């Protein structure tokens with residue numbers, strides 16, 4: 001059934017993306033991320049983003065950027081060009097493991113966040129890439145190729161992560177447009193994840209044409225509840241991704257607490273929401289991450305039984 005038709009009739013559960021790796025090797029970490037999410041009963045899972053952090057994961061496969069390690073930022077050393085859809089191999093492995101058991105999201109770090117996380121090598125510092133918006137535009141075109149590949153490979157949803165949006169001081173409307181460029185022509189449901197305090201950016205996000213689900217942290221940031229109105233969301237055809245467990249805290253919220261918090265979300269935003277954790281779970285111990293997902297799914301089931 002079409003995901004958008006299910007929203008409002010069911011309370012769909014999903015994740016933001018990353019999952020703990022600990023000391024596991026790549027194969028084992030990916031398998032555990034996928035099977036844990038399935039065991040918890042998540043409706044739309046991720047591949048766990050276990051290969052690298054959310055920047056390296058993408059820039060390692062862009063022509064013209066070199067990774068430097070030692071916690072130095074990757075840097076631009078030549079003309080940027082699309083090379084390879086970075087996460088496709090992880091996505092396909094996750095798809096094989098999860099086929100028929102749940103839906104699977106394809107996740108891409110957004111061009112603005114990537115632009116602030118890379119440097120320009122000194123000899124290229126006087127190039128076109130010195131213009132922030134030019135650089136973001138080039139990255140958006142490259143990431144658009146990633147999005148199309150993930151859709152072709154069977155992604156049930158494409159998500160763009162722009163954690164830096166909550167820190168933007170100016171030019172938000174323009175930056176938001178680059179998200180539309182990444183998602184241009186994508187037919188499957190689309191989601192934009194922005195964590196942090198969204199009070200300065202949320203109005204700009206309502207103008208997005210190609211991203212329909214606006215996903216934010218609410219559990220760790222109650223101020224975010226006082227942003228969109230239900231009317232805002234309906235008139236702009238937007239759905240809230242409701243972060244309802246705190247990914248910064250190493251304790252597992254009770255089912256009751258999560259259930260009550262979801263009711264709070266519905267009070268503010270209406271029933272057209274999906275639920276997920278506040279942010280990625282990479283830094284949590286895996287038992288905690290799994291416990292949070294399990295309780296979130298059970299809480300969502302209770303809310304669904306009562307209200308949907």
Ligand SMILES: [Zn+2]
Nearest residue numbers: 163195279280
């Ligand atoms: Zn986040």
